[in-house]
Amino acid sequence: MKTYIECIPCFFRQAIEAADVIGVSDKKKKEIINQIAHSIPAFPLTATPPEMGQIIYKIVRTVTGNKDPYLSLKQKSHEQTMNKYGLFMNKINKSRNKLLTAVELAIAGNIIDFGVKNSLNIQAEIEKILHREEREIKNENEKCFQYTLFIKKLAAAHKILYLADNVGETVFDKILLEQIKKKYPEKEICYAVRGFPVLNDALETDAYNAEINNYARIINNGYDAPGTILKKSSIAFQKTFKAADLIISKGQGNFESLSGKKGYPVFFLFMVKCPIVAKHLDCEVGNIILKYNKGLK
Amino acid sequence: MKTYIECIPCFFRQAIEAADVIGVSDKKKKEIINQIAHSIPAFPLTATPPEMGQIIYKIVRTVTGNKDPYLSLKQKSHEQTMNKYGLFMNKINKSRNKLLTAVELAIAGNIIDFGVKNSLNIQAEIEKILHREEREIKNENEKCFQYTLFIKKLAAAHKILYLADNVGETVFDKILLEQIKKKYPEKEICYAVRGFPVLNDALETDAYNAEINNYARIINNGYDAPGTILKKSSIAFQKTFKAADLIISKGQGNFESLSGKKGYPVFFLFMVKCPIVAKHLDCEVGNIILKYNKGLK
Numbered sequence: 184m185k186t187y188i189e190c191i192p193c194f195f196r197q198a199i200e201a202a203d204v205i206g207v208s209d210k211k212k213k214e215i216i217n218q219i220a221h222s223i224p225a226f227p228l229t230a231t232p233p234e235m236g237q238i239i240y241k242i243v244r245t246v247t248g249n250k251d252p253y254l255s256l257k258q259k260s261h262e263q264t265m266n267k268y269g270l271f272m273n274k275i276n277k278s279r280n281k282l283l284t285a286v287e288l289a290i291a292g293n294i295i296d297f298g299v300k301n302s303l304n305i306q307a308e309i310e311k312i313l314h315r316e317e318r319e320i321k322n323e324n325e326k327c328f329q330y331t332l333f334i335k336k337l338a339a340a341h342k343i344l345y346l347a348d349n350v351g352e353t354v355f356d357k358i359l360l361e362q363i364k365k366k367y368p369e370k371e372i373c374y375a376v377r378g379f380p381v382l383n384d385a386l387e388t389d390a391y392n393a394e395i396n397n398y399a400r401i402i403n404n405g406y407d408a409p410g411t412i413l414k415k416s417s418i419a420f421q422k423t424f425k426a427a428d429l430i431i432s433k434g435q436g437n438f439e440s441l442s443g444k445k446g447y448p449v450f451f452l453f454m455v456k457c458p459i460v461a462k463h464l465d466c467e468v469g470n471i472i473l474k475y476n477k478g479l480k
Numbered sequence: 481m482k483t484y485i486e487c488i489p490c491f492f493r494q495a496i497e498a499a500d501v502i503g504v505s506d507k508k509k510k511e512i513i514n515q516i517a518h519s520i521p522a523f524p525l526t527a528t529p530p531e532m533g534q535i536i537y538k539i540v541r542t543v544t545g546n547k548d549p550y551l552s553l554k555q556k557s558h559e560q561t562m563n564k565y566g567l568f569m570n571k572i573n574k575s576r577n578k579l580l581t582a583v584e585l586a587i588a589g590n591i592i593d594f595g596v597k598n599s600l601n602i603q604a605e606i607e608k609i610l611h612r613e614e615r616e617i618k619n620e621n622e623k624c625f626q627y628t629l630f631i632k633k634l635a636a637a638h639k640i641l642y643l644a645d646n647v648g649e650t651v652f653d654k655i656l657l658e659q660i661k662k663k664y665p666e667k668e669i670c671y672a673v674r675g676f677p678v679l680n681d682a683l684e685t686d687a688y689n690a691e692i693n694n695y696a697r698i699i700n701n702g703y704d705a706p707g708t709i710l711k712k713s714s715i716a717f718q719k720t721f722k723a724a725d726l727i728i729s730k731g732q733g734n735f736e737s738l739s740g741k742k743g744y745p746v747f748f749l750f751m752v753k754c755p756i757v758a759k760h761l762d763c764e765v766g767n768i769i770l771k772y773n774k775g776l777k
Contacts, residue, residue: 192492212485220520
């Protein structure tokens, strides 16, 4: 997805949010804003929003000297989600279609990210997720929830690359990976996190904390954007990406950075968190998206 | 009021909004954004938001070559409000306290500005204003609606300067000026508009269109900020400002630019339109404010 002109005010808003998470002075915040302002003229609208995200969070880290502003929020998200793990598993065990429920949970878990960024009550959001009614798959051609196609692609895939999003959501990812592995034990799965701290996105340590390694090989993309910028990722990650016959891409950041890339078998799983992406997809903020990469449909 | 760090994303949003009113290409919009980004580092947070507003709208006019982007919207606002003039006067005539009702209408009319900027249905907002219940003045110390103090200052004043805000609201100003003149025919009133087009703010021609000249002498401040920047205004305006023993300041832009100026007898009348100003005043967005300048209270 290209950067829309309306994304630009939001870039500044995100920087202020990250500075507020650290709790810095107005002087430091203005320094951050000035540096972002300085980088705007050279940033083309043809680039994707996470490419600017990389610049923004790097400026925040450099100006504040804080290498991982979201560290304690990430720890909190992990604990809050882990505390409910048993309840999520109850929901899965009671479900008539365990894989579908796991897919839904994995996408709904994306709300945690939104909560962290918007001071939502994460506990209340988790309760909402737990009380979602079971989805009926009626219309196979549903525009933004292509579950039948997802199952078909999943069954046919050998090498799966699962692109992680944020901490907390990792616990939901584990639940989905467990269901996939139960149904298809032969699948070879890689779980890719960011290479360096950015926003509340998961790192290798977070993936291990969520015990993802029981179901997938954990790798990192060698880069620090809040999305997947293929050309900037490590060679090892690029190889895994290109070799995968199914890429399960979690979160809006990965969608924004990969949705314009044609020729890759990407399934996007995320919750729509901003009006620009909602307009881009012709859907509503808060919608749950399970959508195959346009270029291959 | 100083510029809060949270105002900065909004500066970019306002520029995009103005560009959208004209209907320019993304390339032009990016050029506008780049120029604003370029001016951010030199803009201190100690300056007031309308000082940045002046820069923003000047950039929009220069890049697009459109000298008055809001011209047709201003004409529409004027017509829509004039069409209801008879109904507003009915409301005044039926009121037990005509001056209070006129003050309330004049502040409530400030919603028109918000409507223009946020694509609200102006007609629906006018209907709401018409159906407001009559306010009971119970608590003389009310924090944000100091009507008793307003009446006291009004009665004592000889030279009144009325600072206009936007077009459409001018019709409500006329209604208030008429009531003031009826009660105090001897008062000498000046009605000051902006010197050049900025946003949907009223110019001399708009004041004459609303027949303000029946009740006040129309002047302009010689400048093009969406507020009152005293040091940048014409000498003639500065003289009138300093000679006034009551300044009735309409709209949030005039509040933002004058609320930090101590030593002037300013009464602010406006509707709170953004969360930053609401926080600054410890009130809610949408509240009606009638408040005396802190410095003199």
